[in-house]
Amino acid sequence: MSKFLRLLVILLFALKAAGQTYQLSGRITDLQNKPIGFASIYIKNTTYGTSANENGYYSFNLKAGNYNVIYRFVGYKERIENITIGNHDELRDVKMIPDSFLLKTVNIRSQRGNAGKEIMRQVINKREFYLNQVKEYSAVVYIKGVQKLVKAPKKLLGRDVSNILELDSTGKGILYQSESLSNYSFKQPNKVKEEMIASKVAGQNTAFSYNKASDMKVNFYHNLFHVPGLSARGFVSPVASEAMLFYNYKLLGSTTENGKTIDKIQVIPKRRHDPVFRGVIYIVEDDWRIYGSDLLITKDANINLVDTLEISQQYMPVRDSIWMPGATQFNFKGDVLGFKFEGYYAVIFNNYNLDPQFPDGYFNAEIMRIDTAANKKDSNYWAQTRPLPLTLQEAKDYRKKDSITTIRQSLPYLDSLEHANNQLSPFNFTITGYQHSNRVKGEAFYVYPFYQTIYFNTVEGYGLIPKVKFTKTFKNGSSYAITPALRYGFSNKMFNANVNFAYHYDPPHKGTYFVAFGSDILDLSDVGTRSLTFNTLSTLLSESNFVKYYRSRYGRLGWEHELADGILFNTELSYATRDQLYNTSANHWFDNPNKQYTSNNPLTPLEESPLFPHHNALTFKASLLFTFDQRYVTRPTGRVYEQPKLPQLRLNYRKGVSGILNSGVDYDLVSADIFDDRVSEGLLGFSSYKISAGTFLNSNKLYFMDFNHFLGNQGTVFDPTIGSFRYLPFYTNSANSAFVEAHFEHNFTGNLLNNIPGVRSLKLEEVIGANYLTERNKNNYYEFYFGIKRLFLRFDYGFAYNGNRKVTQGIRIFYGLK
Template identity: 30%
Template sequence: MQKIFLLVAALIFFSAAYAGTITGYVRDEKGKPLSYASVYVKNGRQGTTSGVNGYYQLSLPPGQYILVAQHVGYARKERTVELSDAAVMVEFVLALQQSSLAEVVVKAGAEDPAYSIIRNAIKKRKDHLEELANFSCEVYTKEQLQLRDFPKKFMGQKVDFEDGDTSKRKILYLSETVSKYSRKPPDKDKLEVLSTRVSGNSNSFGLSLPRIINFYQNNILAEGISPRGFISPISNNALSYYRYRFDGSFWEDGVEVNRIQVIPKRKYEPLFSGYIMITENSWRIHSLQLELLKSSQMEILDTLRIEQLYAPFDNNTWVIRNQVLYPAIKMFGFDATGSSVTVYSKFNLEPDFAPKYFNNTVMKYHEGSNKKTVDYWDSIRPLPLQPEEILDYRRKDSLEQARKDPRYLDSLDRLRNRISITGLLLTGETISRQKKRTIIGINPLIRTVSFNTVEGLSAGLSGTWTKRPDSNNVNKVLVLQPAIRYGFSNGHLNAKLSGSYSFGNKYPSVFSVSAGKYVFQFNNDAPVGPLMNTFSSLLRENNHLKLYEAWFGKLGFRKELNNGFRVSAGIAFQDRMPVANSTDYSWRNYKDRSYTPNYPTDLLTAPMERHQALSWNIGLNWKPGQRYVEFPDRKMNLGSKYPEFHIGLTNGVRGLFGSDVDYLKWETGIRDDLNFKLGGMFQYNFQVGGFLSDNSVGVPDLKHFNGNRMLLATPYLNSFQALPYYRYSNSGGFWAEGHAEHHFNGMLTNKIPGFRQLNWFLVGGANALWLDGNRHYGEVFIGLENILKVFRTDVVWTFDQGRIRGAFVRLSLRGLLDGAD
């Protein structure tokens, strides 16, 4: 083995030592640099791309080559090069592509010639899609995000990037990646990251987005930009969405190429605009310059420009040579633009993949891929760095080294750990201790101060202490969450401490423990938000929050296994004590209304008696086809196209530690998100379960269904939006509940003139509940979401035993947490 290794190393050294370098510039006829032009060996595997200043470099073994320079919108040029072991400079001057219209005669009222070309391209779409279904190639990606402007403050906090640079224009993110990208029919792909680098963060692995945006697909999905995807200009139904204009043709290496302008028929549809070049007779994509706008129904970006360039690999196959993305966004005073340049080279159209090469790991970072030296990057990089990028690497890498100095970390902590009124009241505060790798988070007063009829004014302090024991293992995390609260009306002081420890390598495990004396809702899932209950009580004398106190202890363990399996187990003990209302204070007194007792009146006619409860539970979750990103020290889930299944069992143990409960209940369920692309997103969550025995069941141990009687919506796929909180809680032998909703993501609303400019999306769904004794409850709702990007509002109609019981309005704000400790 050692001899083989030495032989391979010698061969690599030999080939590198006798390789020559071709350098030069690609410019237009006026001398302007052509950024991201493709420079490659004709009918060869090697290639590169010019930088922003038009400069390129390409290393090749000695020999004679035909070098091709190509840029979208410019005429291709070839140069014959004789390369020895010395460097050779080859300049390219590309002329604007001259499209000829002389041979085209369009009569009045006749169809534009572009439509015939597009129809032929659509007919050949599937053939060309399958043409590159099996291959491997090397991919170089450079990604950059720059700020053009930003506000001095955001949400009351000073905007500080901690880089010592006070200018408005700055590089926020810069990374490079070299990967091997492989595909195999029908839809398998894999990315192996060989080397990766992030400016200012030597431990990061970068984002790496080398996959080809394939316009031969009918619908082009873009995660994080639009769940509906975008319609390709040559999709099967493209003629229903686009208009086309023939803009002439040109000849390139004996092939006629047609230049077609792509024009959306309607605004506010997921459509491109720009130009696509199609070869005559073979009807392939030669190149394209397309753009998405806000009116294309992108969720976050303002614009996204896409450029692609293809070239012949052999007589029967064309391959992509480069792909450039230009995103731009303006939001909350931040103005940013970026670029993602991808160079594809060393194609192998007959790869010999090892057995089981394609598995659940779709992206793998090799060991040491983020530890390459600067000399390595200077030797391997096909796309030269620009002066500002070189400066960014030097500045941020130096800053990273400075941050390892304990004195610098102390000064940075002092700067970060300044307390603000906004943080204390609304957003919370974070105190970091970088030398010790600890972070202390303090919850804001809006989460720890509330009112209820049991405690009156309840005030407390809660937060999170996080420690990473090992800087080289991100899976190892110790978390402690203390909480203390005092009720000014009943004079009760309660406190608890929760902790968890995460460990493991590729598949993490979590051990958790909590104990103390605290207040609990009778439904331990805590569906009633303290903040909304405060306003409901003080304004309307509706005290939905029903509490009891308990001394408690709880242990839990969760382990993620391979192939989408996750197991969990736990044991819990509670010494449950009833508490009564201690105040009837409100801001407004109603003659026909008063506070209800502090127990679920749907279940009890008197306060709960004190009792003890010991229980254990075990659960199994399985998501078939789970995909992963594999790092050297861990794996990250990417989801699956299949639904997630779960099953759980909970047993109340009588007699042990004085426990009074005795029951056994089960539940199982299935949930999934189904992306119908242009048809929107359908989500569902169905569960069934029941009690196998119910000899002694405390009220908190009943099967509770998460209801809601507040204006603010609760989680849509896990609760009912208008169900009274404890009306159908039970210990029956069977129950079933279902939640489903469909997000139209712009479908239908984009057809309404005027309204479609708001970019609000329609959403609708239903919730249903079935119980023993033919009892049933249901809800249907319809609403609008994406209001100002964060708001959603619904109208909910309820049906109890088949009869309409009323209509309710619900509001939600993306990211709002109504929970409190």
């Protein structure tokens, strides 16, 4: 028995030794002992490797054995070290020698002339081959990001910046750093799936963030390179099919590595302010593939937030004829309002599998799933797992912010923070609204701000509409919300009260039940005209009482649920008693002799007259929304849907049911909408469009609020949503028969104004558009407009035509509020 136990112990120790890994680490420098940051290190004949950090230090884990380790960085001679890993960690510092790229006589398929241009012509000819060479693959992807502040003002709005941003005494420090580790899968042409298995974040992201592998998937074989969050337009790749129109190329020299000739090509923009790169790209001769790159986008190319973005990339052989990116990094720097910042995002690809044999149905609408335990990995896990070593500053910042996080997650701190946030202040009372939360119970009580509580219109006079909202969230993610509201008009002395209830029982599939009942004063247009606040201001300041109201005492219930990925079903049944209202107040702040209030009947604005009789209405609605090729990210808190890449289609049906509960409506309306908010037009920017068409199958009995209404506009401020008109009156064209409306808009993303000196620094985007409406027995209506925008600010100028007659023109503005 004792012999068996000894044998068992020996076996266990042998198994442990076989699975033991040891750390290979060191520092990579040049001949002057200066660090070579982000150099690639990987094991020969494998796709397992790592990168050095910005100070040249590297480390990764290996089992005992003999390895040929390749050290590579573009611009330096590749170095191969034979290293034996025994039963202990191994330290290996490496000095790399700058590569001598010598000029030579180049003869490429007997074509003479500019050698750099001819080399790049061969690369461009093989662009599509390399773009589609790998049909599918999987890899392990590690991403590291750091944002640093290198200079900041001492005070901002009277507050100490160093304390707010947790900087050192010199105003410097790390604002944000993050790490993530994912299993990434890809299949041509654009199917992706990613599982994030570990994530670590410290600090506040103040600019932009790339935490998904797809965010860092740089492929210059695509014609355009898009930088999410930093630019609305794409940048022309140096190997794009039309690259010769945008670049000049210069051969700086060539070197030989592993029997292959590597050409160093300078990439030179033909025009300074084109959306292009500048820098160096390395090409493998005869194969005509990209070996590596060191390319820049500068503010001359109209990039936002940062002044320069450097994109460095190194490829590694996965098979003899197939090379894939091994490491990529974005280095950036910028200056915003005296805050100078810099940083990087680095990605390392490991363990490529070019024959993953994905099962049927593997790729679906879910493009990424974040494991529920991803952000719960401890420091020991990251010390053993991260392939990119932390710098001393990064490690210190992690320790500091981990300590702060521990404090901030403690019950006393959370109680104190909740107590502070629950305090009532003049600002939240008047502007943002007041919220009282209880995190333990998952409850929140919200009181709408005062400016939304008081209003004026010509029907009710001055009025009050106090409204509150109570929400309850459960641990499984489901929640419900109850919103009661009161409404009283001092002129018509009419009191109304209603309650809305919504239960989100299946958030991942948008499953919701909703119930509402009570009485309210409603807009005659079900698509809305102007908010209560804007209508109050326009009525009192300029005697423009745009919105027309009626009273409804109602009850309704509905259901919404995603029937399948990309198919959302919504249905509602309502019953209402509806009454016409009339103007009861002519109050105003300024007397304008050229204007007077219009009646509450949009069809007879100069006199009060009956629009519809007192009646009951039983109405049924249903719609199906199709989002083709829908994609989403599954987070522990729920789904986040990606911007659709294909048009969306909505089918609508609305029926007025007669004869039940004394309902006096009888009609059937069918309609369809097809729309796309962003259609890429390459370098020319992007377009948006919406086309809607519908008809009443029968209109035996319908009233004005049952018409099909359009998103019109009267006044200077407009709604920039695609599908809205700039100049169409709110009610005049409401349809009770067949209709077609079409909207088109194109954003040039600065391509035109960027060519004007003095204007390009404003980074404005140019917009043109047109709107169209046709109805039975009415003239066709057209709008044409052009405008400029910057972030949430926008100015449009346009013209409107009714048939062949111009009816209006003018400026429309948008500043973030509708």
